[in-house]
Amino acid sequence: MKKMTGAQIVVESLLAEGVDTVFGYPGGAILPTYDALIQNPALRHILVRHEQGAAHMAEGYARVSGKPGVVIVTSGPGATNTVTGIADAYMDSTPLVVLAGQVPTSMIGNDAFQEADLTGITRPCTKHNYLVRDVNDLARTIKEAFYIAGSGRPGPVLVDLPKDVQNAMGTFKYPGAVELRGYKPTIKGNDRQIEKAIEAIEASERPLFYVGGGVQWSDASAPLTELVRGLKIPITTTLMALGVFPSNDPLCLGMLGMHGGYWTNMAVQNCDTLIAVGARFDDRVTGRVSDFAPKAKTIIHIDIDPSSISKNIKVHIPIVGDIREVVLEMLQRVKSQEGLAPRQKLWTEWHRDIMQWKAEKPLPYEIGDPEGPSKPRAIIEELYNLTKGEAVVVTDVGQHQMWTAQMMPFHHHRSWLTSGGLGTMGYGLPAGIGAYFAAPNRPIVVINGDGGIQMNIQELATAVQYKVPVKVIIMNNYYLGMVRQWQEKFYDGRYSHSYMDAMPNFVKLAEAYGAAGFRVEKGKDLAPTLQAALATPGPVLVDVVIPQSEGVFPMVPAGSAMHEMLFA
């Protein structure tokens, strides 16, 4: 066994874990680890401009690669700056391993320079966290951190590394396996429950699949698609699950919830059997809980996290297990097509009813004035035409996010990054940069708002430094659009502090960073400019002026039932 410093153990452990890229920012308490990093070029380090950016980049990397994203930051402010990203990852079940420097163990608790109690601060927003006090615990702790972050319901894990532990000499032996007495996720679903679920589905008249981000994390997109297509049951995906089922399949009803399609929400409200898979009945999905899916006699819920089951909505047939395992098991057990034929006649009628709702009230669509601002939906259509569904599409938070979620077709899973649970403005640009390091050959399109882009704009410098060809499209209405929309609808049009009076010149700003900048003021210039922007190498910022008062519809006001929708 080799003797080495704690800092070297950190780097060796990351390499043993198969990590190729880390996102970070150096500082006093993490300097020993940075010294070990530069001596080990096998580990690529991406220098960010703000630690929050590092956390979101690691999230983007994790979401596209399926592997935990790694962040290295210093103590105190370096680590507290990652907290928003950690909380974001926690809400969206994204695996992160955050390695934070800490003041030497002898100084912990003394209010030392750049000291903050990071295990205390992050306890409620991490899956687990550690303060390493002995260099000989270091390798095992990092092994456990990766195992916890990536297994079960994934999530962020923080490891606090006091400076003296990084400097101490220890023996390095990376453990092959992890033994945690208190953590054994259930993988295989209960046989009897799976049987009951299949019986309920086969006896249903108006069944509906409702699938969430868990499908992506358990890599269940392919078997789920096979199951849904085999059964011929309509399916709606949550915001987090766009792309796990192909959008162009007639069975796909798109996103449900607060900004879901009329037909999609009506399908939820009228189904008699709801099959929830890796989704958590978030309030943006259910609306008023007491009136959610009122006609559903049976709700089936497949999830790896037992605490998600019957948390918001009472579930009749819970199945705890890994979604991929459970769905593969269900695939084996469903009846043959001939056996299902009489049911499928009913299901086809049900699907026809849903399509009737869609014909009655499709998503609002109007052709914009070629001399006026571009319509948001035209921007999304144009981006799709240019990328053919092969791009990784990233958004920030707000109106542009909902328009994209409603309109953008997806053909593949791991192609859609957005901040769902926490709704973190400033997520888009860094997440898009992180995605590039996981999928360097795929186009990366970041759709952003004029508010959101300014919340982590500094990461343009990171994109320029590492020549990340991220294409950022700003839907610029000079407003915090979603806030403005709520103020219009629910606060009698009192637009309290939602207008940005001093909008930067984004073209010059991009150029100042060394990126390319474009601006589209008239609808007629949209298509050629987007085409030129996407063909420009390196990072590109496109500032597209959109109408100031455009809203996202349909909309279920907070606290209303899913069928109580506003259409304008």
Add this chain to the structure above:
Amino acid sequence: MRHTISILVENEFGVLARVAGLFSGRGFNIRSLSVAETLDPTLSRVTLVTEGDDQIVEQITKQLNKLISVLKVIDFQDAVHVEREMALVKVAVDERTRNELLNIVSVFRAKVIDIDPRSFIIEVTGDEGKINAMLNLLAPLGIKEIVRTGKVALHRGGQMLSAPARAETVELNKRKTQKEKAA
């Protein structure tokens, strides 16, 4: 409804903060709490009393089970068990009240553990009802100060709270069979 819950946790730095933080962060209530090492010094046992309807208590046990440092959670609600808490009570005493005080102590099988010319400290152990009853009788004599422990509980007979090989699975299967029986 009040529930007494015992939690087997890793005996490590910060574990109580994880348990307590879960309750405060999710708006659950802790009415009493007691924690100490078990026979196995790598494990601690937390016993707490909480309240809520069935759905809330189900969430509490599920969320506790989700903590990496938690090995096992049991709710004593439907189990045959004994519960005890203890109180130390400092009571004013003088020539007139000494005999009455000693009578109460004897009836409740409590103990006098400190004697001072003007006050006694009484140690009483029992369930919550017994301790409340004794405090009611002592009140007229003049209670100067009390301190009460949290509740502790054990199953009667052979059943034990021991570290299982697969904490989560064991718990879930148990719940499922209970539900199936109910159906």
